[in-house]
Amino acid sequence: MAQEQNNFRDSIGTINEEGKRAWVFPKKPKGRFYKYRKYVSYFLLTFLLLAPFLKINGNQFLMFNVLERRFNIFGFPFWPQDFYLFVISMIIGVVFIALFTVAFGRIFCGWLCPQTIFMEMVFRRIEYWIDGDRGAQIRLDKQEWNAEKIRKRVLKWFIFFIISFIIANVFLAYLIGSDRLIKYIADGPMQHLSTMVSLLIFTGVFYFVFAWFREQVCIIACPYGRMQGVLLDNKSIVVAYDHKRGEAEKGRKKFRKGEDRAAIGHGDCIDCFQCVNVCPTGIDIRNGTQLECINCTACIDACDEIMEKVDLPKGLIRYASEDNIEKKAKFKFTPRLKGYTAVLIILTGILIGMLFLRNDLEANILRLPGQLYEHKEGNIISNVYTFKVVNKTTRDIPDVTFKLLSHKGTISLVRNDNFTVPAQELTEGTLFIEINNAALDGDKNTVKIGVFSGEEQIETTSARFMAPRSYR
Numbered sequence: 001m002a003q004e005q006n007n008f009r010d011s012i013g014t015i016n017e018e019g020k021r022a023w024v025f026p027k028k029p030k031g032r033f034y035k036y037r038k039y040v041s042y043f044l045l046t047f048l049l050l051a052p053f054l055k056i057n058g059n060q061f062l063m064f065n066v067l068e069r070r071f072n073i074f075g076f077p078f079w080p081q082d083f084y085l086f087v088i089s090m091i092i093g094v095v096f097i098a099l100f101t102v103a104f105g106r107i108f109c110g111w112l113c114p115q116t117i118f119m120e121m122v123f124r125r126i127e128y129w130i131d132g133d134r135g136a137q138i139r140l141d142k143q144e145w146n147a148e149k150i151r152k153r154v155l156k157w158f159i160f161f162i163i164s165f166i167i168a169n170v171f172l173a174y175l176i177g178s179d180r181l182i183k184y185i186a187d188g189p190m191q192h193l194s195t196m197v198s199l200l201i202f203t204g205v206f207y208f209v210f211a212w213f214r215e216q217v218c219i220i221a222c223p224y225g226r227m228q229g230v231l232l233d234n235k236s237i238v239v240a241y242d243h244k245r246g247e248a249e250k251g252r253k254k255f256r257k258g259e260d261r262a263a264i265g266h267g268d269c270i271d272c273f274q275c276v277n278v279c280p281t282g283i284d285i286r287n288g289t290q291l292e293c294i295n296c297t298a299c300i301d302a303c304d305e306i307m308e309k310v311d312l313p314k315g316l317i318r319y320a321s322e323d324n325i326e327k328k329a330k331f332k333f334t335p336r337l338k339g340y341t342a343v344l345i346i347l348t349g350i351l352i353g354m355l356f357l358r359n360d361l362e363a364n365i366l367r368l369p370g371q372l373y374e375h376k377e378g379n380i381i382s383n384v385y386t387f388k389v390v391n392k393t394t395r396d397i398p399d400v401t402f403k404l405l406s407h408k409g410t411i412s413l414v415r416n417d418n419f420t421v422p423a424q425e426l427t428e429g430t431l432f433i434e435i436n437n438a439a440l441d442g443d444k445n446t447v448k449i450g451v452f453s454g455e456e457q458i459e460t461t462s463a464r465f466m467a468p469r470s471y472r
Contacts, residue, residue: 012219013282013292023141024215024282026124027134027274031301040111041121048114052173058394058423064174076355077392077424081362085354092347097224099340101231103331104319105238109224110295115209115217118167120280120296123160123210130156134277160211161203168202215281218294225291232289234322235334239295241275241286241317242325255310268312275299275317285317360393361421363451365402365463368430373466379437381467388428389451391421399454402431406448407465409435433465443469 016022054061056075063072069080078086097108109116130152131137143149172195173181189196209217218225232238246252248267255270269286276284278299281292285299303317323329365387374382391397398420402411413419414430421427433447444464451459 013290014216014219022282024280025134025137025141026280026282026298027277027302028128029278029298029301031304033297033301037111037297038121041117044112044114044117045121049170052170052178060177060179062174063177065176067175079362079390079392081364081390082358082392085351085358088347088351088354092344092351095340095344095347098227098231099337099344101224101228102233102236102340103337104295105232105236105289106224106228106293106295109218109222110239110297113218113294115222116294116296119210119214122163124280126159126163127156130159157211161207164206164210165199165203167206168199171202171206172199215292219281219292225294229291233336234326235329235332237319237321237324237331238289239285239293239297239300239317240289240320240322240325241269242315242320243286243288244325246286246316268307268316270306270310272306274302274306278302289322358392359459360391361397361451361453361459362390362392363449363459363461364388365431365449365461367464367466373468375437375468376434380434381437381440381465382432382434383465385431385433385463386428387431388426389421390426391423394423396423397421397453397458399452400427401452403450403452404433404435404447405450405460406446407435407439409433409439409447411449433463435465437467440465440467443467 014022014024051062052060059075059077060072061075063070065071069083071078071082071086073086073089100107127137131140140149140152169181176195184192184195213221246267246269248262248265250265251267252269252271253261253266255272261268275286276282276299278301279285280296280298281294283290283292285293297319300317300319304314307314307316321329321331324331365385368384368386371384374384376382387402389400399418400421401418402413404411410433411417412432412434414432419427419429433449435447443466445467446462447465448460448462450457451461
């Protein structure tokens with residue numbers, strides 16, 4: 001018996017004894033947790049679909065333009081020069097997820113993960129509508145390819161493709177920007193064939209994931225399931241089966257009306273398998289915490305419904321830690337959690353500080369590669385530079401000039417000395433810096449340069465200035 005109960009550890013739940021794919025046909029869940037998950041999912045789906053089309057101060061609310069290395073997070077634009085801020089933000093996100101995993105297990109997977117939300121609240125619900133509940137789906141899967149099966153399969157696959165196409169468009173809006181996506185749609189697909197091909201590839205990927213790969217993403221592809229083995233401990237609150245109450249001394253037993261289960265030594269689990277039938281990854285939660293479990297709470301709702309019907313206390317499957325089940329210990333803010341929290345607070349403080357210190361305009365001035373200094377009349381040394389000025393705001397910055405702050409000298413641009421940097425654009429060009437050699441200290445000097453808009457200094461930068469070695 002013990003050997004049979006531990007067979008689940010020999011392979012993942014979606015592989016049968018022959019090593020082939022075991023399709024999961026979960027029963028449609030219902031209950032209070034499922035109702036709460038629907039509310040959360042509908043809110044997140046609305047947010048996900050609308051976020052790339054919302055704007056704050058002219059900036060897209062969320063954008064992750066990897067190709068141009070431009071990111072908008074909650075309306076704040078991040079340029080390639082701000083990549084360190086983006087990296088810190090991602091590290092904060094990882095630490096935040098790790099903190100909640102240590103405390104509450106894979107609650108992110110069950111409640112917030114886009115894969116779970118789309119799979120369980122969109123595609124799976126369409127499947128219930130077309131194919132029926134668990135029993136009807138199993139019968140349809142075994143059924144010969146007759147008119148009914150072909151009609152249902154074609155209808156389901158067509159709807160899945162349309163939804164995948166919509167998701168791909170939204171995903172593209174996050175990548176290239178909603179304004180550009182709308183423009184491409186208005187221009188027509190023939191005007192932007194490469195974008196259309198990319199869109200169809202994304203559609204194919206999403207269709208493959210939600211129509212075929214499904215729960216395998218959470219079990220095989222997602223690294224988060226492996227992380228929980230490192231992060232979880234006996235104090236972590238997860239979706240857990242109370243084996244002390246469910247098994248008692250003599251284990252599980254089918255329910256018989258009017259019997260005193262406690263008197264005969266059997267636990268409250270009546271071995272109805274409803275927790276297994278409703279699981280979207282096909283596991284038996286009674287075997288303990290497993291890689292495949294995404295903490296979706298479907299088994300909690302199913303078990304509570306059965307307990308209510310047989311007049312036994314709810315909570316046989318519930319959010320609990322191993323220590324809570326074994327020792328009745330309450331949740332504590334452990335030193336491990338305090339450590340993660342401290343790291344999270346420190347990183348968040350650093351990010352907030354950097355955001356406040358971040359300038360709306362950033363200038364980079366670099367010596368032109370391969371060019372040496374030029375010695376002019378009057379003991380003047382001239383160096384040539386390229387400059388890049390990035391405007392991170394949604395307004396034009398006019399009358400931009402450069403002035404030397406550290407040395408007496410002149411700065412002259414190849415074009416007009418005054419220029420305008422358009423909103424959210426990059427302006428670049430070439431300039432010369434000329435300084436009297438008597439004011440220089442050696443052959444390598446650092447010059448400080450101020451960037452002005454009219455009379456207002458808006459940025460400070462520096463550059464290396466080369467001079468003859470013999471004039472030290």
